[in-house]
Amino acid sequence: MKKVLILIPSRMSAKRLPGKPLLKINNLPLISHVVKRGEEAELGEVIVCAEDKEIANAVEENGGRVILTGSHHNNGTERIYEGLKKLQLRGIEHVISLQGDEPAINPEDIKNLYSFMTKYNCEIGTLASTIKDKATLKNENVVKVKTSEKLKNNNFVIAINFFRDYFLKNELNIYHHHGIYCYKTETLEKFVNLKQTENEIKNRLEQLRAVDNNIKINVALSKSSPIGIDTNEDYLALKKIMEYKS
Numbered sequence: 001m002k003k004v005l006i007l008i009p010s011r012m013s014a015k016r017l018p019g020k021p022l023l024k025i026n027n028l029p030l031i032s033h034v035v036k037r038g039e040e041a042e043l044g045e046v047i048v049c050a051e052d053k054e055i056a057n058a059v060e061e062n063g064g065r066v067i068l069t070g071s072h073h074n075n076g077t078e079r080i081y082e083g084l085k086k087l088q089l090r091g092i093e094h095v096i097s098l099q100g101d102e103p104a105i106n107p108e109d110i111k112n113l114y115s116f117m118t119k120y121n122c123e124i125g126t127l128a129s130t131i132k133d134k135a136t137l138k139n140e141n142v143v144k145v146k147t148s149e150k151l152k153n154n155n156f157v158i159a160i161n162f163f164r165d166y167f168l169k170n171e172l173n174i175y176h177h178h179g180i181y182c183y184k185t186e187t188l189e190k191f192v193n194l195k196q197t198e199n200e201i202k203n204r205l206e207q208l209r210a211v212d213n214n215i216k217i218n219v220a221l222s223k224s225s226p227i228g229i230d231t232n233e234d235y236l237a238l239k240k241i242m243e244y245k246s
Contacts, residue, residue, distance in 0.1 A: 003093040004044040004114060004182075007083055008034055009069075009076030010100040011051035016230050021055050021100055023229075025239045030229065031055060032062040033103030033242075040107035043096070043114055049083030074196060075206035076100075077181070081192045084185075094118075095188050099179035101229040104242060109222045113182050116156045122218045123187040124210055125156065128175035129225040136176060140164045141230045143205060145177040151221040159217040162205050178222055181207075187215065 010021045010031050017023075021031040031048060038046035048059045048066040051073075059066040067086055073079045080097050094117060096110065109127055117125045128145050131137050137144070144166070148158040150173055162177060183191070197212040210217055227238045 003091055004096060005084070005087075005089065005092050005094075006038040006041070006044055006046040006096045006098060006110075007080040008038065008046070008048045008098045008100050009073075009079035009083075010048055010055050011071075011079075012054060013051075014101075017232060017235065020229055020235065021050075022058055023235055025103060025242050028062060029058045030103050030235075031059060031100050032064060034098055034100050034105070035059065035062070035064040037103065037105050037107055038096075038098055038110065041110040041114075042107075043111065047083065047087070048100070049079050051079070076179075077183075077188070077206055078192050081188055084188070092185050095183045095185055097181045097183070099228060102179065102226045103229075104224075104238060105178070105180065105226045106222070106224040109178075109224060110180065112223070113180065113220055116218070116220050117182045117184075120156050120218065122156065123184055123215055124191075124207075124217045125182040126159070126207070126217055126219055127178045127180050127222040128219050129178065129222045131174065131176050137171075137174070138166045141228075143177040143179070145175050145219060147173045147175065147219050149173060151175060151219065153221055156218045156220050159207075159211065159219050161211065162203070162207050164203060164205070175219070175221075176225060177219075178226065179228065191215065 022029045049069050050056045056066045067083045069082045145162050146160045200208040229235045
């Protein structure tokens with residue numbers, strides 16, 4: 001059995017775009033596109049951890065596997081941990097969390113992140129890409145990460161901070177953060193048993209709980225920069241791109 005599991009947290013009640021997991025591109029719900037990207041990485045089983053039966057039904061109708069979770073979670077990491085516990089699988093050493101609203105994520109990036117995690121034996125790993133314009137840098141919907149050194153194709157560097165607002169005068173080593181995480185299983189358990197920090201709540205960024213508790217997050221450079229769907233405008237833009245390519 002593979003020692004890595006890919007879990008996708010999903011819920012209908014997103015504040016900015018309610019019901020977005022079931023929005024369709026090429027007649028397939030967004031959540032099912034993400035399942036397919038996870039499967040294309042060919043690392044391990046892919047399972048959606050869903051709060052809502054509507055999502056569960058859609059995933060299963062399109063050939064995916066799903067497990068229902070509670071509605072009390074503060075973030076996706078807490079949701080996937082409940083899913084992991086309910087699955088009761090043995091021998092899982094790493095858990096990869098994919099964002100349910102990034103249907104165009106590159107499977108090669110998922111593979112690359114896992115490869116770095118196993119090579120360097122890190123606690124948490126994530127991805128980021130180069131920011132190419134000021135508009136992206138200043139967009140509060142785009143999460144940024146500042147790293148300890150410049151990202152290259154072959155390094156896995158430490159994240160210093162994550163933020164939404166653009167406030168740094170020193171623009172060195174600031175990248176567009178992508179909401180994919182690979183956790184050592186024991187680190188995932190440690191993370192969810194820590195209390196939310198003021199920094200995490202204020203900035204609406206769950207990864208700051210790790211930073212505030214001295215859990216290192218390593219960052220790799222992604223090959224692509226997938227569009228996350230936060231608004232209806234994001235959805236329509238990505239729908240146009242994906243349907244044109246097909």
